[in-house]
Amino acid sequence: MYSFKDDYSEGAHPRILNALIETNLLQMKGYGEDDYTRQAIDLMKKRIKHNDIDIHLFSGGTQTNLTVIAAFLRPHEAVIAANTGHILVHETGAIEATGHKILSCEVSDGKLDPACIKSVLNTHTDEHMVKPKLVYISNPTEIGSIYTKAELEQLSQFCTSNNLFLYLDGARLGSALCSEENDLNLYDLGTLVDAFYIGGTKNGALMGEALVICRESLKEDFRFYIKQRGGLLAKGRVLGIQFLELFRDDLYFDLAKHANEMARLLKNEFSRAGCKFLTHSTSNQIFPILPNWLISKLQENYSFYVWAGIDDDHSAIRLVTSWATSEDAVLTFIGDMKNAIRS
Amino acid sequence: MYSFKDDYSEGAHPRILNALIETNLLQMKGYGEDDYTRQAIDLMKKRIKHNDIDIHLFSGGTQTNLTVIAAFLRPHEAVIAANTGHILVHETGAIEATGHKILSCEVSDGKLDPACIKSVLNTHTDEHMVKPKLVYISNPTEIGSIYTKAELEQLSQFCTSNNLFLYLDGARLGSALCSEENDLNLYDLGTLVDAFYIGGTKNGALMGEALVICRESLKEDFRFYIKQRGGLLAKGRVLGIQFLELFRDDLYFDLAKHANEMARLLKNEFSRAGCKFLTHSTSNQIFPILPNWLISKLQENYSFYVWAGIDDDHSAIRLVTSWATSEDAVLTFIGDMKNAIRS
Amino acid sequence: MYSFKDDYSEGAHPRILNALIETNLLQMKGYGEDDYTRQAIDLMKKRIKHNDIDIHLFSGGTQTNLTVIAAFLRPHEAVIAANTGHILVHETGAIEATGHKILSCEVSDGKLDPACIKSVLNTHTDEHMVKPKLVYISNPTEIGSIYTKAELEQLSQFCTSNNLFLYLDGARLGSALCSEENDLNLYDLGTLVDAFYIGGTKNGALMGEALVICRESLKEDFRFYIKQRGGLLAKGRVLGIQFLELFRDDLYFDLAKHANEMARLLKNEFSRAGCKFLTHSTSNQIFPILPNWLISKLQENYSFYVWAGIDDDHSAIRLVTSWATSEDAVLTFIGDMKNAIRS
């Protein structure tokens, strides 16, 4: 049973484990004040090419999101997110548990744009309603689509004009930035959003997300927030060592490219077989629409999510690839798929 | 510069890293539903010898504490803790951030007893005050002392009689259970407290705390709480593998014994040199009271916390040992200390 | 400028003010433990005809809603409400500020039914999502519609079967119960819902809502929650005296009947003039759809909300009547409306 369920089914890239071993017995300060964390942050700053950013390492995405949003907002301020936004549905009310409402925008492609944000602003006009203040986007989105530079610039400009923070959840940021259709880079993100995070868990780390805070006013006292929410690892070195390895050279991007390439292989074969897709994705998640009999057949040897029913006979499935997905596995899956269709 | 600052200055015990490597590419379900986590929990249940307990793995102590307390209490209920309690002072208001007040008991040895809890109950009598509901203790305490079985039994009985939950923070539980003066075991804990956690971070793991919930009514929906507070690691395997290795045999206890032994070496030599101690400790933290000039001298080559001023010329320092503290380092330190005194 | 904006534009029914004056200098215990509050609660219990209910007096609806919901739910539990629900939109995130998510059901008539609740349950299935636990309904709804006994019985049965609490916001409950189409009474509410409140602010009181808790398990420690949220008035007598006066005889219902009668007068005339209505309402709020020119004309002498645009030339307005709305004012308004149409 091979799994295409997600991009966190395996451990970490071997280089990361090796780095943990090599550094293991060197004594370091705790709570992220170790040399590795400092070096990792320096390396990432160089990559992002902004000097005036702050970087903090977290062990998971939900923890990052809830800490960021609770830190950035005053009690009456709310978040705007797409109806597919991870924080809206799949974080067990983590944001609301910090006291903040999330206002949902109905969109079809997982992406927010100025028009749909404007419509939320238009219906939140006085003190009987929450005050929308932070726009939450994911890149790639939860359904695989990515933002173009033009789209992000429009969003950024709109947010600035309307005094809104723009925060980008980059759980799979590597995959977005390495997509064949991408025209954004880390420097652009540092320019266009107020904060974003560079996801490690889904791109080769044991765990780890690197939060980048770009707006000066949002940096103050941030370590207090991390500690208060239980996010300050005693052995912060574990996060530092991993990001140091991922950004020491191009490892972070190489892993993401591999994941995308594996997804593309799958996508092309499904296309050739005449399948349609639920969403347009050039990242490491694809959503082919298959006849239900074929899904059942494939489920005999593969695990993946059945994402949504399409009609009585068809459903969209989600296939996720990662740094650890082997080309062999993909080819075997494709072969099995073709055989099933043929027979 | 050798550090006796804490027990999380190094990485993990080599066996743990090896286990991570050996299991690295096997695909597993996410979020703690992997085989390793299941096996680790089974092993720990066997050790604790209670069948009706639930175990959940967390990545840090503050996260465990805040999740447990927010899950167990209703909004108006409060925690009772010793004035030295970790949650009271050193978790950046993490408990209050979930809405709950902590009521402090002034004690001299870090340990709560029925009398001091009773005095808190006596002053909280109606709906204009919070309702004390959960008693938080640490074993060993934050100042190195440990609870005897008789003491814990008294506390347990008092809590039961007064409809209070008893929760034990076991960040350094290994050290307590392996102390030469200890007469408690894991089975006793499962019988006497409503929940406790077995600390991994400070006893050889990269990170990890195993929460044990003993009271039936506190188990329901607990994974919701972990997720909501950002504590559900996508690669939960990382925690499972570590606890599996720690409890596969006696590794967890062997590491704690070593830490205690190193502390005892230090303690004996300070005693011989005529030093007094701030607290009575048989665990891996000791608090010798030294002349300030000696502290300064030692700080040239060693790092440690100066814990409290005693008089104009003396202060108590905190020395912490761990699984990773080498006997060589301890002996060298002792030598340097003796030389300093002699000269 | 006469106002049909809301049902809280005037002070209190004169009998209430007289009662305040008559009792003014009698000394009473504070915080709702006075004789008047006790008597008011006794009277209301007799009206509701349930012996095993608890009643608490609040000074406002938002305060009641947030206290109830925060008291009834555990941290991961969520509320289900209609998209028009007051708590969803018009309470500035008061519910979320206590940590709980509100899940919205899209409905056309302001009323929830088992089918739409079921669809929410179907999409909230594991610990990555909040756990729906409390169903919030308003009677009358925010758009004037009311629940029939059959509808409420179905909801009640569904909630019981699915282990959900059913809570009814009765900000305008008098108007619902006195509607010509109503077949519910207070006894039915005590049987069918877990808690509801009898609104006073919008039916003749200076302020005041009487919360009725019907389910045994939800009663415990409730006064702690009221105090914690700042809802326990020092001079609780002020609330007690008012509800005592409202329920001493049929005053509460007489006032609601008057409000409904005034709304019916308006409604009939708009019908006769050929107007359609946005919603079917037999309570004290009606939503006629008018040509925009007529709205502008009426706004010269009357204030009311323009509720929703219908097409380029028409909008729905909201007209609200109350115990204080005089028949003269209504007739004058009708006359002005007719004149405007004729001219």
Added chain:
Amino acid sequence: MYSFKDDYSEGAHPRILNALIETNLLQMKGYGEDDYTRQAIDLMKKRIKHNDIDIHLFSGGTQTNLTVIAAFLRPHEAVIAANTGHILVHETGAIEATGHKILSCEVSDGKLDPACIKSVLNTHTDEHMVKPKLVYISNPTEIGSIYTKAELEQLSQFCTSNNLFLYLDGARLGSALCSEENDLNLYDLGTLVDAFYIGGTKNGALMGEALVICRESLKEDFRFYIKQRGGLLAKGRVLGIQFLELFRDDLYFDLAKHANEMARLLKNEFSRAGCKFLTHSTSNQIFPILPNWLISKLQENYSFYVWAGIDDDHSAIRLVTSWATSEDAVLTFIGDMKNAIRS
């Protein structure tokens, strides 16, 4: 049974009730946007003699305190209060329920000074601890003492120097400002603190506290916070009318003076009878230390709090006077006391 238990045992000053009656049927906007509220605020601003202050009306002290503190602080920031502070003990954890820790200063006279605040700052030095940010004081304090102008100036200067907000709970502010030993006025408060409230509930109103925000940066969006916490009364006029009446002339101060005068009568007689007092009070609460037999005797006809045991034979009681305390009642009480002592 006459009560000296508190200053909220009666209703409101008759002029206030008359004002409610006179204005009763005039239509007004809801939620504090009515003419009376506006006029009341204008009058109070003139009294305070600061133009750049904001004033908001609340219905109770706990609600005011929790709204203010939750609005002013970021999540990791904490409050410093005296160990006798009302928010620390008698508000059912209302502040913690908004997420903020209260740090207690042990003081003997209910008053904070720079030295004790400094000691709290000295032990809160990094991100593992909360960040003290708001100093909460009460004037008069919960044990009847009052701040001198010099003391408040020192506090104010210290807070400014240390970047702390200074907030004054004025539940009984009238009594403090009318104390024979007082040298502060409303203008001074507007200059020296960041926010304070003028208590109405305990000085002749049915309910009502007027919050004054002096610091510019704390004013923004404040009505959102009031609404979110359930504090925005639909009939805000009820608060406006009351403060309008209290500040139309010197009524607010006249009532406080009367309360103080009644307390002074009591105090003088207890002094003459040789009693000592638990605290030095020139406000409307006094704490005479009496033999327990005398307390029992007095309790036959009077109700009051037994505040604290002093020794086996003596306790301190609390006697509270108010605008409604009649000189006759005081003289009768004094007579009864003298008779009891004599017999």
